[in-house]
Amino acid sequence: MIKVKIPSYCSDSIENDDDNDFVSSSSSKLNSTISSSPSILKSNENHTSTTSINGNMMPASIVLTHFCETHGPSVVFTTHTERILEINNNNNNNNNNNNNNNNNNNNIDQPPQPPIDISPVSLPNLFSKYNNNNEDEEFKTYSVLLSNRNNESSNTTTTTTTTTTTKPNCPTCSSIPLGNALVSQDNSNKNVYYVSTHQTSNQSYYSVIRNACVRSLSCEAVVGREGPVLISSGDGHWLSYMFKINDSRARGSARWYGFLCLLKDPSCLVNYYSWLIDCFKSLAEEMKRKTNVVFEREKSQQSHNSSMISNIYRRGTRSVPLKLLSELIEDPLFFTRLHKSFCSILSNCQFKYHLLKGNQSLLSEQYEIIQYFKDNLKNLNNFDNNNNNNNNIKKSNNNNNQSNNNNNNNSNISGFSLNLNMLNDSNIILLENSFFPRQEELILSLSQVNRIMGEDAFSILVYNIIIGNQVIIRGQNERLVTSMVSVVKEILPKECVNVCNFSNTFKELWECNILGLNTSAVIPLHIDKDICCIVDIDYYDLSKEPDDIDHPNRSTIEITCSGSKFPSTLGIAIESIYKQYCTITLENIQLKSIKEEWINKSKSFYSIKTIIENEKDKRLFSFLNIINCHHFEKDMEILMFWSMCARKWFIQFNKS
């Protein structure tokens, strides 16, 4: 039996533990093959099995940081992902007996348990045992004791940034006891676990977190001092969200905390930026609200003996000790709930990551979740308020109301009502379409086209447009066809498009490459179906209304498309924009930047064409490699088309 553990941070091959055997080493081999021959493997990234490992490898962690009065910037609470790909079947060791049966149990007051070695094998055992118990719970959490192995090793290395190392008994920067951990399993991907500790035991990873913590709390300035900042440095990329909470005992009556989000892939951070900030903001608001209750109460009590307060401030050695964060919030389960919120964020990040990369094979369960949410949203829209508490959204909504009404309600276990926020983006998409039936619906954005057509047909359309084939958009309704044409032409730079919005007779490719055409017009026989894409667009025939008329995601428009399709670098890039379900503004910005990038590529292609002798020239291929075009043939055609159009445009411009 093979013992397999790939900690997320090892994918970066920061260190090669001897513990990481078969899979981890093989994956790093795979990684190295990818990087050494980028031309082939990288281009096929989405379709090969390597990605499934790569996608799985995205390490992520969320950290609660604090500017401690005594220790300076310090890490309070870390949640990170652990991926365990295979299970050691040899699990009749004593681990099974060590587990804590109580769900959601806070580990304070726990009797000491024999330690568990969290990393290699015990996690799956832990969860296989309890998996069938409470299915409705979002993230089941177990508190476990870590074995000493990690702690011992951590003592040998030193942190890069020093003040004194945090003492465990400091009230402000301690969370769960040292050596303890909160563990949860991802609901959809059973190989993923979320482990929360006070500070991560992996030293190299800890120093990265610690650096990020120092930078975000003590170096970076945020307008208004509270809020998000995206930090990029050689060590990595972090999103930090700073906020302060009131504490009548602290200096200046304030304590500074921050959330740090570390994802390996910086593009993820950028893509989820607004979503992550929303999550952090709601968490921070919740914490602030709860501490404010305590703060106001203590302030009214203390106003009587103000001389006492000034003594607290003046003396270096304080007489009144600071409170624990969980006491300040008046919630003994605070860190358990924080753990769940972090898990939920991390899980959704991973989920979104797959959406982004379009790796559908991994997503069958996750698509089910989307479907689930869609169904629930429908109920929500109908204001159907009979308490079906299977509904996740509603449940969290209810919880939200509860916590608003009753701040001290400790039974509100499911936490910061983040569930609703989690699927914000898909909610938005669903809500956009929920006002059905709509009259006179027009095509307004490419993402709408993508949704109506489906991804396959959309990629046919994109391919034919960018390579310069003629795209014929057929329909009877002139306004509809015109709206489609004007949306679709945005894919190309303006120099490359020759548009005819709506015509009753066919026009040849040299007259216009994006043609809006009346359905009654005849397309001549000499038009080769290989170099032309015919899109039919029309409203649904109302008499043939399908059964799912109430489906929120349904559109009144029907688009079908026929044409050839080949993979191209640009095509994949454009498609990936619309797979993310961002807001329209963000999509437009992304499209614009990709267009800019390719305009520049065509410019350099145009200048290099003069020294290329023929198509087999090796320099041509190395050039294409340099500009990251790995679908040589089609990419070259695209570049030819773009540069040719630009040249034509330039000549005309010069003449006039």
Add this chain to the structure above:
Amino acid sequence: MEDNYEEYDNAFVGNLGDMGYGEDTQAAGEPASQIENKPKIFLMGLKRSGKSSIQKVVFHKMLPNETLFLESTSKVVKNDISNSSFVQFQIWDFPGQLDFFDPSFDYEYILNNCGAIVFVIDAQDEIIEALQKLHQTIAKVYQINPNIHFEVFIHKSDGLSDDHKIDRQRDIQQKTTEELADANINVHPSFYVTSIYDHSIFEAFSKVIQKLIPQLPTLENLLDVFISRSRIEKAFLVDVVSKIYVATDNSPVDMQTYELCSDMIDVVIDVSCIYGLKEEEEGLGYDQESHSVIKLNNGMVLYLKEVNKYLALVCLLRESNFDKHGLIDYNFICFKKAIEEVFSRKTTKAGAKKTIKKAN
């Protein structure tokens, strides 16, 4: 009277570094790079030793008892006083919890253009840790830039009795110098006993800043000449906004005199803010016409006159010597002209030698 100041010319020509002075002709929008090049004064020390309080009281006019409610400083607070003050520099207030000489910080960049490091020690607290930190800091900084001045503020002295104060100062001074000598570091920090509840912090900061002014000997000499010719007891050249004195004559500074003089500035500014400004007019209430004489009931006279946009000359003299009022005024005009010449050297740094003549 005729004095030749030629000998001082060499003292500061070419020795100005980047120390800038607020000039009357200075454009309002100064390029940022120029401000970045201003010398820096660091406020360092352990947490809760009073760094931010000092900065707030001296440069932000915060009331001393309000500093109790300051938050702890979590990041370096850069305070640019080049817009309001005569001597242009930056104050960097460091959080005490962080060690900025750790390899993960670019401390060489941080120390670039640093003029002085003010190390604040809480005199009411245990000093062992503070001294350790002080030693570390000095050792580190000395390696990188041995020219940086070290100033140790034995702070929060208001809570100590006078005997205790002297003991503390001797104790700290002795330990520090011994340790530095043991470590073979040739640095001689200056020690000041300070408190934000009296003027000691202003005086200490004055001394710190004076060390950064290359023309200080010239200014002191001018003041010496001025007071001896005008029969004045004591004269301060004070920065109006911060009330730090840029220079004084060579007679010893008596704390009470300095307090009187700095209070006088407050009086003048307050009165002219109330009565001197037109309605809805904003400003300091301090201009070229600013001039004030206050007669005290102990037979002394306080005399204030504007020198330039940022500086005022404040003198203390006996009432019996105040009979020749015109003489003092005339001497002052000469003194002012000389000061202007001294500082105009900044712009004509490489210019030809000039002989400053002053007639009486």
